[in-house]
Amino acid sequence: MAKLAINGGNKIRTTLFPPYDVIGKEEEAAAVEVIRSGILSKFLGCWEDDFYGGPQVRALEEEWADYFKIKNAVSVNSATSALYCAVGALGIEPGDEVIVSPYTMCASATAPLIYGAIPVFADIEENYYCLDPESVEQRITSRTKAIIVVNIFGQPHDAERIREIADKHGLKVIEDNAQAPGAMCDGKYAGTFGDIGVFSLNYHKHIHCGEGGIAVTNDDNLAERMRLIRNHAEAVVDDKGYDDFVNMVGFNLRMTEIEAAISRQQLKKLKGLVETRIENVNYLSKRLSELPGITPASVRENATHVYYMHPLTYDISKTGVSREKFVEAVKAELMPTTRRESEGVRVEAGYTRPLYLLSLYQKQKAFGGQGYPFNLVPSISYEKGLCPVCEDIQENKLILHDLMRPGMTKKDLDDVYSAFEKVCENKEELL
Ligand SMILES: *Cc1c(COP(=O)(O)O)cnc(C)c1O
Helix, strand or coil, rough: CCCHHCCCEEEEEEEEEECCCCCCCHHHHHHHECCCCCEECCCCCCCHHHHHHHHHHHHHHHHHHHHHCCCCCCCCCCCCHHHHHHHHHHHCCCCCCCECCCCEEEEHHHHHHHHHHHHHHECCCCCCCEEEEEHHHHHCCCCCCEEEEEHHHHHCHHHHHHHHHHHCCCEEEEECCCCCCCEEEECEEEECCCCCCEEECCCCCCCCCCCCEEEEEEHHHHHHHHHHECCCCHHHHHCCCCCCCCCCCCCCCCCCHHHHHHHHHHHHHHHHHHHHHHHHHHHHHHCCCCCCCCCCCCCCCCCCCCCCCEEECCCHHCCCCCCHHHHHHHHHHHCCECCHHHHHHEECCCCCCCCCHHHHCCCCCCCCCCEEEEHHHHCCCCCCCCCCCEEEEEEEEEEEEEECCCCCHHHHHHHHHHHHHHHHHHHHHHC
């Protein structure tokens, strides 16, 4: 008789996992206070004091900069917007090349396109899934202007080697830290290694305000350029007496006072939320690592991983079962998370297909029908096989889950482990 739930046996878990909800009465009170003030955003798109936004926005920026020990924090309405500001502020131009990761949320690769620059994909590290410095160096040409590194799944990139390469070739570094707030490397916060670092306050991230983002930098000029791009630069530069007009077409990327007030409360909770994630992962990893074919994520030396997701490496030679089948069987043993039932059981075979395989790159159509901006460079490669390590990880090796979020009890984590264990022990049923 079948034991595995996927074959009609009993599930390990029959009740929903506890809700993952980091929003509490502090956020509620902060939002209500803003609503009662009647001023839900105080930004003005011209050169006056309110060009920099209202009291909540400014307080958030000050507190964020203090927390991450960096000179400037610029709030915007998403990390995607923060990436646009960063690319624009660095003066990246049409036809420039920017080296990006294929294994990330799409915006960290598409941001250069907004300024007519070309994303050039480098491969990732086998163990850590961040940009591989060797591959980055191989992709540098005379047109390369910047590297966008990503601290993927909560793990800091190899900041020392990337900085070395950037300095050697005169490149700027944008650090996409959307998935790693609070991670550290050599005693310094992830997000503060690049010329500009970017954080997300989107609902899926460690802390959130619904939609929001923050760009950080120690360079006052870059910070000011990002504030201009955030808020109608073209209407402000003349009165402000600002005379570097490159990329000074502005957007409206402003954060509201409500989001800023909520984010200030969220920042206070970050440390505790990160600690819980690490504790839960350590508890789970210790047990999962005893299963044949499953190896929990390695953490870079001198770094902390803050586990936006918990990556596992799957080895089919130890199980004989395809990764897809294995994951389906684990999912069948478990239940979704309360209030996020529509997401299903969050255990996945792989992350995202390597981004260069998206139609955007395959068809090289971004703006208009003539291939702009891809047509600005003599040749550009997006074919399958471009980043073999990334493709192998995505097609064969990676399992991702987030059933270690704050709110999960030891008993809940035991159920997650038991699902993996049960599938390993009954793998013959899957053959
Ligand atoms: C979520 C995410 C983003 C985009 O964040 P938004 O705030 O939703 O725009 C960018 N990069 C990475 C790596 C992300 O995970």
